[in-house]
Amino acid sequence: MLHAAAKTVARQHHGKFPAFSAALQALPGIGRYTAAAIASIAFGEPTAVVDGNVERVLHRISGKPLAGEKLWSIANHLLDQKRPGDFNQAMMELGATVCTPRAPTCLTCPIIALCATRGEFETAPKSPPQKKRQIRCALDWRQDKVFLVQRPPNASLMPGMWDLPELASARSFPSPLFTLRHSITVTNYTVHVHRIAMPPATPGKWMTVDRLPVLPLTGLARKILRKAEVLPTNDIRPPSRVI
Numbered sequence: 001m002l003h004a005a006a007k008t009v010a011r012q013h014h015g016k017f018p019a020f021s022a023a024l025q026a027l028p029g030i031g032r033y034t035a036a037a038i039a040s041i042a043f044g045e046p047t048a049v050v051d052g053n054v055e056r057v058l059h060r061i062s063g064k065p066l067a068g069e070k071l072w073s074i075a076n077h078l079l080d081q082k083r084p085g086d087f088n089q090a091m092m093e094l095g096a097t098v099c100t101p102r103a104p105t106c107l108t109c110p111i112i113a114l115c116a117t118r119g120e121f122e123t124a125p126k127s128p129p130q131k132k133r134q135i136r137c138a139l140d141w142r143q144d145k146v147f148l149v150q151r152p153p154n155a156s157l158m159p160g161m162w163d164l165p166e167l168a169s170a171r172s173f174p175s176p177l178f179t180l181r182h183s184i185t186v187t188n189y190t191v192h193v194h195r196i197a198m199p200p201a202t203p204g205k206w207m208t209v210d211r212l213p214v215l216p217l218t219g220l221a222r223k224i225l226r227k228a229e230v231l232p233t234n235d236i237r238p239p240s241r242v243i
Contacts, residue, residue, distance in 0.1 A: 001029025004160055004216045019043040028160055028216075032072075041085035048075035049088040053095025060099060063116030131187045136167040137220075139177060140198045141230055146212065148221070149204040157184065162207070163218045165198060178227060182220045193224055 005027040009017055018024050020043070024035035039045035050058075050071050058074055059066055066074065080087040098109050104119035106112055140147035148162045167173065176192040183189065198204065207215060212231055225231040 001158075001161075001216065003214065004028035005030065020045055021047050037088065040088050044085060046079060046081045046084045048072065048079045048084070049092065050075050051092060051095075053093075053099070054088075054091045055095075056101065057091060057095045057099045060104075060117045060119060061111070061115055129186075130183075132190070133187055134169070134190045134192065136169060136173060136176070136192045136194060137164040137224060138167055138198055139164060139193050139195050139224065139228055139230075141195070141228070142206075144209045145206045146209065146225070146230060147198050147202075147204050148207050148215075148217075149202075151218070158218050161216045161218045161221075163221045164193075164224055165202065165204060167194065167196075180223060180227060182223060184220075189220075191220065191224070193228070 008027055009015060013023075018027070019039065021032075021035040021039040024030050024038055025032060030038070033049060033051050036047045036049045040047050040049060048054075054075060055066070055071055058071060062074070075091075094109075094111070098105050099119070106115070106119045109115065112118070138147070147165065149165050151158055151161050151163060153159050173192075173194050173196065177195045179190065179192050181188065182191055209230060212225065217225070222231065
């Protein structure tokens with residue numbers, strides 16, 4: 001994602017890194033929290049950061065459950081407009097070292113007078129149960145090329161990144177080359193990898209093996225290609241050029 005973001009900066013911003021959170025969120029791999037952190041700390045934009053630590057501090061200060069836009073609204077209301085970067089870092093540090101999930105050190109807290117709960121408010125939501133899913137992927141590898149597909153630019157996960165084609169689970173296939181496990185957010189995948197040739201009309205692109213280390217591959221694609229020994233285990237290297 002860093003590589004994809006660097007290409008976007010080079011091509012769409014003429015090599016100048018965006019200084020505002022709205023523009024930063026348009027870069028691959030940068031979400032709302034990261035954009036706010038960069039914009040406030042590096043460029044002084046008065047925009048609040050909300051991560052897990054800040055969320056916990058705000059919950060305990062207010063004494064009531066908060067979520068979504070309400071959290072961001074309160075964070076922005078409290079923000080020091082003149083020193084947003086310092087304020088955001090202080091809030092994150094407060095949650096990480098003092099207002100901790102368990103056994104917060106309330107007596108040493110610099111804002112204890114503002115706190116409605118003194119650490120008694122339950123802020124840790126229960127983790128959603130992990131879903132289990134089985135998928136099949138095609139490894140079409142011919143000499144020095146591998147067939148890959150690119151995720152749509154509007155995909156909710158890993159937009160624009162390159163992946164192996166997923167096979168329809170309803171079809172029957174020969175025994176897989178190997179099987180591995182992979183987790184994304186709240187889903188645990190059992191991935192069966194089949195060494196099969198893709199039909200000529202399949203949307204995708206043949207990529208040379210020497211290009212793979214600098215290509216924005218999904219974590220699953222990289223794991224499969226390493227397991228198949230298409231990629232070496234130490235394949236991460238800086239690109240020699242923008243591709």
